[in-house]
Amino acid sequence: MTQKGSGQEGSSARETKHTPKKRRSRPVPATPVARAKSALRPGTLLSPVPVALVSCRGLPTGERPGANLITLAWAGTICSEPPMVSISIRPSRYSHQQILETGEFVINLVDHALLRATDFCGVKSGRDVDKFADCSLTPVKMATMDYAPAVAESPLCLACQVKQVISLGSHDCFLAEITAVEVAQDLVNQKDRLCLDKADLIAYVHGDYHRLGERVGFFGFSVAAPSVLARRMGPSAR
Numbered sequence: 001m002t003q004k005g006s007g008q009e010g011s012s013a014r015e016t017k018h019t020p021k022k023r024r025s026r027p028v029p030a031t032p033v034a035r036a037k038s039a040l041r042p043g044t045l046l047s048p049v050p051v052a053l054v055s056c057r058g059l060p061t062g063e064r065p066g067a068n069l070i071t072l073a074w075a076g077t078i079c080s081e082p083p084m085v086s087i088s089i090r091p092s093r094y095s096h097q098q099i100l101e102t103g104e105f106v107i108n109l110v111d112h113a114l115l116r117a118t119d120f121c122g123v124k125s126g127r128d129v130d131k132f133a134d135c136s137l138t139p140v141k142m143a144t145m146d147y148a149p150a151v152a153e154s155p156l157c158l159a160c161q162v163k164q165v166i167s168l169g170s171h172d173c174f175l176a177e178i179t180a181v182e183v184a185q186d187l188v189n190q191k192d193r194l195c196l197d198k199a200d201l202i203a204y205v206h207g208d209y210h211r212l213g214e215r216v217g218f219f220g221f222s223v224a225a226p227s228v229l230a231r232r233m234g235p236s237a238r
């Protein structure tokens, strides 16, 4: 029994009156099928993630003054205004204290040419080896950084100033503002457009490194006009 002037019927009538009509869009053509699932232990399975080669240096007066490199998979974009990233590092890492001391690090994107060195920097500690020397990598000064060098061989480098450190458990999360960006000149085309898709970047998926494959869409392609789709994806795009 429905009571007059109250309950669901009344409120839905009000909603109908004030809710603007939803516009119909073209249906999304691909129809993925529902998949039966098995439960796994809760774990860090967000994938794919970037593999980042992070460079840093301790204070000249501190215990860890040399330039160092650490490989990180727990890195991500967290804000666009101001541009910010997070990296998560175990306190036991040699680089952890270096970054705490100076509040600086550089994220060097990893391409296929840098992959072997990147893996090496993820299994050896700056406590024991000079990773720049062992990997024949070149530390270079980067704009806005007083201490942390960039890796000259990387396709794109992000200079980062630490704003906050949050202890989460196994890892400390460094929230940092990106204060400068430098890109290899061959990744900028004649129209001054960044062509990061040409950088041969590496993704990390459940313990394995992967080269990126075919380009299969772009931001908003699911709702793009056919003429835009054809221009950006080729005439056979749907």
Ligand SMILES: Cc1cc2nc3c(=O)[nH]c(=O)nc-3n(C[C@H](O)[C@H](O)[C@H](O)COP(=O)(O)O)c2cc1C
Pocket: 051, 068, 069, 070, 071, 072, 073, 074, 075, 088, 089, 090, 092, 093, 094, 095, 096, 118, 119, 121, 122, 123, 124, 125, 126, 127, 171, 204
């Ligand atoms: C692919 C890969 C991803 C890694 N991701 C992280 C990470 O996100 N956080 C972390 O603390 N260590 C990570 N490590 C481990 C460190 O890179 C490794 O312990 C390194 O030797 C630390 O160097 P350091 O002692 O000179 O700081 C990763 C290693 C690899 C190979």
